[in-house]
Amino acid sequence: MTPQPTPEERALVLRAQDGEAAAFEQLVDLHQGRLFRIAFMVVGDRLDAEDVVQESLVLAWRRLHLLEDPAAFRGWVAQICTRSATDVVRRLARRATSTAADDALEASSGDPAVSSRVSPNRSTAADPAASALVNAQMRALAGILGSIDPALRTCWVLREIDGMSYREICRVVDATEATVRGRIARARTQIVREMEEWR
Amino acid sequence: MSPTSPQSPLSSESVRTPRTGAAELIDIVTEVPGVSGLEPGIATTLRALDARLRRSDPTASRYGLVIDPGTGDVTVEIAVGGPLPVRSIVEEVQRAVQLAVGDPGTGRPQVLVRVQSLATP
């Protein structure tokens, strides 16, 4: 199911490892679209997804000498991207929790200047209307994904959006196949349930 | 209201917000004789992206110059040129930044200068 790297792609990875920036730029062109889809579906925000992909690809260049098997580039770069996207989601969730707690305290202290503070956060997956996605179904899916645990969401996105094999997903998220299959199944169940509520 | 507040949208982080932001420091750095300009490299690019994703103080990082939100330490990436020794140019950059944001005499914040390229005179 997962596309195998072409000999040309393998050559590009080797040349990039040899320091050829132009070869890496071709790899950027080949992979940025799929990485953006993964990042967007995990973080649910266009600007964050863009920053995640930029960070991932620049990091990939910097760490390219650590990649032993050039044929593994596809999964390896997705792993960098997925980890960065998951970190963003978890950080935002923590911040939302602490902001909510702070706001509750501040509201009870009756300080109107503080309690009316506007969060500087960008929109999140739970806020699909702000995602600027033009398609209604894509907006709806982004909204549903925003309510799913990030670990489940990530496995689901790698399977359903990027088309990775279970084995590849195991490597990317560092989990057993049983765990990965379980997470994807739970994510599907939740998506189906929410779709039904939404109808 | 403290003078730092308008620069930080996060009240919880305003204590650590430097009075002088990255944009002002860039002007200060590029005015030092021998500095041909800011030349962003991977170090500050990655840190600027990370700062954005962490919702850190938006005035503290630009491609080419980053202020660490925790320590206030500054990393700047420059190109140099002209007849002055590279080391003297670097030292002047460090002094100018410390004068703008630091506490004179304490040696803080640390200013790491990364010289990216050297134009031949």
Add this chain to the structure above:
Amino acid sequence: MPYPDQDTPDPEDAAATARYLELIRSVHTEWDELESAGDSSVQLSAGALSTIKESVRADARHGAHVEMPPTPVGPFTVSELTLRTLVRRTIDAVPDARALRTTFEYEDSPSSGRSRGLPTRATCRLSARIGTRDLPALADEVRAAVRLACEVDLGLSELTVDIHIEDLHEPH
């Protein structure tokens, strides 16, 4: 584009499953269409793409960063490009000498990644002008110039400089 397998537990409701499959199919189709139409909401902006490429290009050009003895005020590093440029321009300024290529040996770097520790040895390969009478004297002159430049410009006082004159060139 991939679609869900049937080997995982299916939701009970077949109609709901069909709607789920349709949603996934539709998202892929729509995304592909928007992407090929150049829609900015489903892909990286040109600016983001150019940030990536420029960073990589600049990094390839600059090479790794090399630690230098700190100034009295703070730490600094120079790129391998800077180091090479400094040595090349110093050699070129010596009459009858023309720089070819210089390699460096470094101390181990305490920091991780691609950065390098203090340079310990420079090996300068150069060309001498045809007719240069005293090649050993030229080598000494180049060595002294490189050592002085590295000391004054970078604060490197312990650098060993090896000179290899391996070519001859016509006078300019």
